[in-house]
Amino acid sequence: MSKNYEKLSQAYYDQHAKKFDRSFDGFLAGFFKRYIVKHLTINKPRARVLDVGSATGQLLAMLSEKQEIFGIGLDISPEMTRFASGRYPQFEFLTGSAMQLPFDDQSLDVIVCSASFHHFPSPETFLKEAMRTLKTGGKLVIAEIRIPLVRGLYNRYIERFSSEGDVKVYDFDTLYKLLSEAGFVLINGQKHLQIQYFEAHKKS
Template sequence: MDYSEFRQDEINGWSQRAGGYGKATALATVQTIPTLLAAVRLYPGARMLDAGCGPGYAAGAAMALGASCVGVDNAPAMIDAAHTRYPGSEFKTGDIEALDFPDHSFDIVAANIVLFHVTDPRKSIAEAFRVLRPGGRFAFSQWCGPDRSECYKLIYDVISAHADMTLASPAPNAFDLSQPDHAKSVLEDAGFTDTATVHVPNVLRTGAESFYDFFMQFGVRIPLIMQRQSNQVQATVRAEIDERAQAFRVGDEFHMPMPSIVVSGQRPA
């Protein structure tokens, strides 16, 4: 299957969202970073690759704890945002499915909610294994699917009931790595040992008036589907999502459960 159009749409979409990431996507993704860094057993002096770094939040947290970090992302505007947030730090545009680093370059590789967006997660995992030093650790985080995420259940229930999903460009299964046992087996197939998974109970909190409008800025995959629908379908989906989201209103905010998992392993020494 050719996912090249999806790949370019993702790069463009995240470039457009770089400036607003901190007020939208980061409201949920940063909640996973402490568990991610614990899973790689971060230590002062470690050299870490933040793969798919976005504006650099995971790298920034690791640097605050004494690690040295390099961040890579394929959206140039995200790299610009990372440089703005962490001046003088090492961030570069690159493809985490084909990393531009020699073998055995890092003690740690971390990927926070990014394999959800690449065309071939297994290539990214194989690249993480390649650039790790023997004994190094890798961890990635991934959104739970609609079977365990009230947020994604609400979104996908409504969209699948009204939208023509075939109008969007072909894309890999977003939740392929969302089942813990399967995710561990993928790491083990790549050569990792000492694999483990941890559940993270993220809650997306936003004071947005319309949860639908907010979510169209939160990510890229759902907008890629919705922007190709008719105006009538978009209006219907917006109204139904906003109505269902009221069940998660707490005062002036929505508190939407959006859990993730952290999957980790070690390159054998």
């Protein structure tokens, strides 16, 4: 029987929403958020920025300190959405699936995934949705886990034992191929310790 990864993610993050930022998972997630904030440039004023897997909303707050944005957070966990909405009322937070983004075609300037891509049951479906909802020239940003030496062992472990909705950790070349096959053009790809970072844009 196959796992329902989204239900597993929802249950896990519902349980941990209020204490997430103080947890070990939250501590590790902070490295990805800071990396994104350091490297991402958003040129458009009041850009519509969607954080997929937004958790407590911290990344949107960090990005908004660099420049004014119209921030939207999407998370599979209604408890995370509720907590983030109370914490950062200046942003819009929605509960929903990355497999079916609840946005109109060409309505977003930037989509960010911070340590959330490995939770998506169908990365191809998410990338198709990202392509649909991004404006022409819009930017997709993915910061993901990088564990090159033990990735295979780790993936076998999470397949058997993980109850947190983890699906698979990808290597750099596979992520690049997924982006390319979805029609994105890579404009920045980096590897740094346990982080792999991609910025890609929708073709003009």
